[in-house]
Amino acid sequence: MPPLGKTLPRHGTLGSESGMTAETTLPQTALPQTAAPAEFLDAAATLLGPKGFTTDADVMAPWLTDWRGRYTGRALGLATPATTGEVAELVRLCGKHGVPIVPQGGNSGMSGGATPDTTGQAILLNLRRMDAIRRIDTTGQLAECEAGVILQTLHEAAERVNLRFPLSLGGKGSATVGGLISTNAGGTQVLRHGSMRAQVLGLEAVLADGSVLNQLIPLKKDNRGFDLKQLLIGSEGTLGIVTAATLKLEPAVAARAVLWAGVPSIQDARKLLLHAQAKAAKALEGFEVLPRHSLEAVLDYLPQARSPLEGAHEWHVLIELVADASDAERLPELAETLLVSAFEEGLVEDATIAANETQAEAFWLLRESISPAERAIGPAMQHDISVPVERMADFMDFAVPFFESEFPGTTAVGFGHLGDGNIHFHVLAPAGSDGPSWEAGDGKAISRKVHDLVTQWGGSISAEHGIGQMKRDELARLGDPAALHVLRAVKAALDPQGLLNPGKLI
Amino acid sequence: MPPLGKTLPRHGTLGSESGMTAETTLPQTALPQTAAPAEFLDAAATLLGPKGFTTDADVMAPWLTDWRGRYTGRALGLATPATTGEVAELVRLCGKHGVPIVPQGGNSGMSGGATPDTTGQAILLNLRRMDAIRRIDTTGQLAECEAGVILQTLHEAAERVNLRFPLSLGGKGSATVGGLISTNAGGTQVLRHGSMRAQVLGLEAVLADGSVLNQLIPLKKDNRGFDLKQLLIGSEGTLGIVTAATLKLEPAVAARAVLWAGVPSIQDARKLLLHAQAKAAKALEGFEVLPRHSLEAVLDYLPQARSPLEGAHEWHVLIELVADASDAERLPELAETLLVSAFEEGLVEDATIAANETQAEAFWLLRESISPAERAIGPAMQHDISVPVERMADFMDFAVPFFESEFPGTTAVGFGHLGDGNIHFHVLAPAGSDGPSWEAGDGKAISRKVHDLVTQWGGSISAEHGIGQMKRDELARLGDPAALHVLRAVKAALDPQGLLNPGKLI
Missing domain, CATH: 3.30.70.2190 (Alpha-Beta Plaits)
Structure with a gap:
């Protein structure tokens, strides 16, 4: 077992920064006294079988680095359960042994949200084997999918019945339904259809105690309290593990x-x-x-x-x-x-x-x-930001000359979803810069200033890519204290052991 | 001070029913040792002034009974603050003295969610003085309103600039923006535009600790964790007090x-x-x-x-x-x-x-x-229910003869929003029944059976009217244990003293 401080999310210690009262801090629930990982590993292997669990370093390797190569972690093992029941059993087992869980879909996220930390104490829970499209209802225009269904596969299945799923993005060949929901993914069609949040009619998720929240049946009206689906969407696996969803389809484009x-x-x-x-x-x-x-x-x-x-x-x-x-x-x-x-x-x-x-x-x-063309030019700091739609043109007019003059030799460019107030704002290093050292120095200072500026303009430091591990410190630094308080209090309430995707988001 | 059990929501004692582990129970945070109400009342009167606070029984009376006359409560006093700052100060004062708060808008809810209990220990916090439409942005098609803005007033303001707010219901002359949001109100336009949840672009709310969650600036894309606005919408004042909102407008109907x-x-x-x-x-x-x-x-x-x-x-x-x-x-x-x-x-x-x-x-x-025509006929049990849209016709075909044969002499009728899978299912008492005694006997049994049936059909015991105090026991009886666990855990985390609208929803 790692010392307590390593597996608990860091937010317990940040409570005082938020200006909130004592209830924002993580309850001091002691992790259970557990046996050595060997006992956990045996139990996991027995539960999931050879197709569902491995500790083979070669098999695990591709899933331990995010696709952009920014983060590499370690893991106790790689779990690939085949059913929601197996996910639930595994979560209970992890709870019993105090083993953190890093959920992962297609491993094509942009913020390191699906990569474990370097302690090697967590297991990686990849949902790609749960890839059934359980049903498509052409009358109701909806599809019930397991978390591991790949976006491209869903597109093709909808097209075969003259419908479409109106969300697409560059990583559609790898991104999964579960990952898209956990990150509230965006793309180029948000202007008309909204982000992933707007496409989810029903949801199934395994909670931290291994219980299954089943809200798959879509009800157009349901006022039994606040919307639990919306709580899971965009929570980056920190509140529960999305195992299936019922998604909205639209008439095909003619x-x-x-x-x-x-x-x-x-x-x-x-x-x-x-x-x-x-x-x-x-x-x-x-x-x-x-x-x-x-x-x-x-x-x-x-x-x-x-x-x-x-x-x-x-x-x-x-x-x-x-x-x-x-x-x-x-x-x-x-x-x-x-x-x-x-x-x-x-x-x-x-x-x-x-x-x-x-x-x-x-x-x-x-x-x-x-993106690839800019990357070919040289190192750049990339920022996925939003401000209110009507202010984005003014923001760009201010920000481009500001950064180019504050950091001589850089080139600032913004491109993307103007209709959503969401620009990918890249600041390219001066010609001839050494990538890593520029990124660690001026690059880091630039990103901080971009985030400061966006916050001053009432915007978001993450428009569509999520917080993950990449922007967690920046969210803690710049987030509204009342908002951080709610995020942390809900996290502590739903995951008192702090085992769900620790070190991400909050 | 009332005994602890009276002001804490009942869910602490229901934890074991939910099949969940110990973390679902309310933290045993002791209420602060406080002075007598007199000290609180003086402080509230000083804070809000004579326009903002009264203990006059005649002034309070109309607000202590819900408009359908089903529930009558008592209150320490009636607060009508004029600003978000005053609401925040008052909430802090209530926290200090352990005084429960019952938020109220137009007092035209359908489930007793805005009526205090009969202990007289709570204050009634009516937001009708906060009635400014702060701005209407015709380009962005949105309106920023304070919680006390009446729906009809918003309709008229939007019409004056050739826009419309696409949600309407019978109580539009009294229902307020804050109440509509807290209950996620529906109406006859949900088929096309969605319920209140879909109209909210931004939100301002006072949390239990008196901090202000300001998310009024609408961002079309914002992935800094799960959507905090959605957590407040439909939470019936149990997680925070909505003080303002930015709402979506649509082009006027031509x-x-x-x-x-x-x-x-x-x-x-x-x-x-x-x-x-x-x-x-x-x-x-x-x-x-x-x-x-x-x-x-x-x-x-x-x-x-x-x-x-x-x-x-x-x-x-x-x-x-x-x-x-x-x-x-x-x-x-x-x-x-x-x-x-x-x-x-x-x-x-x-x-x-x-x-x-x-x-x-x-x-x-x-x-x-x-509704009034059916009421004129005689007593009836009314049920605001939903099932999946495609199953509602089958449900009605089953339910009407079922209830009429199980309870001879009754007449079962369903009317309303078929396009939303939301029917108002009324069972009229046999001719000549005595209202109160029929309602307490067969009427109660009928409602339980309706709720059982709806739950078996995958539906909701509250489609658009909310849970309030009317359906709280039924939600506890029939709700999915995992869903109840989340509702209760989030409530306990965000309102550890249990002072926000106790006895409602959960």
Whole structure:
């Protein structure tokens, strides 16, 4: 057993920082006096069988480092249970032996939330074997999925019955339903459909005491107290382990129109957003912005790629309009009207509509290649931030020159989901910088300042990627004391032993 | 000071029933040793002034009985603070003196959630003086309101800027924003817009320790842990006191079409619902059903009223389609197409479209008069229940004959929001029954059976009215142990003294 301080989340000791009274601190529930890990390991192996539990270092290795390679941890063992019942038994076993649990889905999170710490005292609980789509109800337009279902698989299953699941993101080939829920994942369709939180109609989760919270049956109205599903969504595995969910489906997309526009400033991009919302709100699925720097980086990175527009523009906007079968006929006219009116009102310098699906895909490829293209240039500090939608253009106008002048030689770029007030704000190191030492020095100072600034502007230091281990200290530093108090009090109440994903979020 | 057991919520003693481990019980935090109420009353009077605090029995009386006259309580005093700061100070004062707090909005709740108990130890905290609409943002389509803003006032303010707040209910002339949020109110527009939970973009609340949780700034994306707003919504004042909220507005309705149809069975009503969703999903704002009995009761009750259709039908359906300015032109054709196709497919026996707004209002008046019309007939047990939308027709087909045969002489009727799977299921006493004695005997047995049945069908014993004091015992009896555990653990964590609306919900 590790000393008490190592497995308990650190928030017990942070209580005094929050300015709250004594009840915010973690109850001093002693961990049970347990046998050596050997006894736990034997019991886990017996419970889960050879397909469900291993301590083989080679088998575990790929799951102990997050996909971006930022965090590497150690673990007592890797559990891959096949049923909710096995998860519940395992959680009870961990409780008995005081073994922390790190839940993991596709291991494609952005904040290290699914990587254990380096003590090697926790087990990694990967849910990828629980990958059944239990049912799809085409009348009710919903799918009941186990936590390990991969997003791409869900997309394909919905498409086969002429429906769609309206949330997508870069990691769709690995991200799982359980991980998407635990992190309240976002993506490029939040503008119209909301984040993962809005897609969950029902939920099943194993709580810290091994009981199963079964709220899978979707009720459109249910006022038996506050919404327990919403408590689990976005809690990053710190309050319970999501094992299944009932998700909302939508009618399939029957037509789409993808527009590309060049505008002189981010303020003009915002005007175009308001214009698009006024003209085509019900069809507006995505509104993404790219600064000139990002587009040029992508064009260098993808030699076959071409800019959709002839001339140079300071800002580029990618707009997607979609329609289901009931509105598909009207979509081309709607897109045309939007384009023409934007020209007439002087909102764009130039603009075009993708002539076909191939061109539409090419437009989107430019947007989706920004991250790797920027990475190819050199080290950068990346920030997934949001401010109120109406303030984001002003924020960018302030922040870009601010950071470039405070940290000479850097290049600040912001791109992404302007329609959600969510920009990925990257500050690139001066040419020739040594990555690790720059990141540890100026890079760290830059991130702190970005987070300070976002907080001053009423925004969030994590718009869609979550807190994980990456931003936990920053949340503790900048979070509203009353909000931190609630997060910590609820955590302590639902996981009094502090065994669920310790060291993450709070 | 009352004995400990009187002010602590009862859940501490129910821990063992929940099948949970010891951490579900309320921490045995002793209430502080306090001075007599006189000292508290002086301090409260000084804090809030004569406009904000009274112990005058005549002034308090109307607020101590719920509007349906089911519950009457007593209180130490009536507080009507004018600012969030005053609420926070008062909560701290109550914590210091161990005085329970019963928050109240318009006092038009359906479950006694805003009425104090009869011990007279609590103060009533009515938020009606905090009635400012702080701002309306027409670009962002949102309104920031204090808790005491009356729903009707918000409707009118939104209409003045060509927007609307898309939630309405019978008590709109008294119901306040704070009460609507605390009970997650529903109404007739949930089908399209969701319940109150879906309208809240931001929230401000005073927590049990007097700290203020300020989440008023709406962020479309914010992943700093689970959603704290959602924790407060529907918690009936047991976790904190909602003092303000930022609410979503929608474009104003530019056109509406109200249809009335007669169908032979509730199963046919359900087929018509699916048809309406397929043909007019984006315009479908309401889908209400009335059995023949309810319509006849209304026609007896309102002598000037006429049935919209000539012949007799076992079931009646009221459908509302709406459009904003962008779709208004298409609406008449859409309604016509829906009507004609329903006839062609044999889904209706008869149907009509309201010729004008006067007739549309007359159709709605029939629906809204069911409750008083049924009450005029005699005593009845009323149940606000939901099951999964696709099962409600089957539920009704089972439940109506079941109750009428188990309790001879009764008449069972269900009416309301079929599109939400939410029916108001009333069982009317046999003719000539004495109200109070029937309610205490057979009536009580009927309600228990209704709740048993709904639970077996995977539904909710409270669809939209909340738990309050009326259904608290039933929730404890029938709730999923894991769900009750979470409700109680969170309550104990956020209100360790048990002073926030004791005796309600949990």
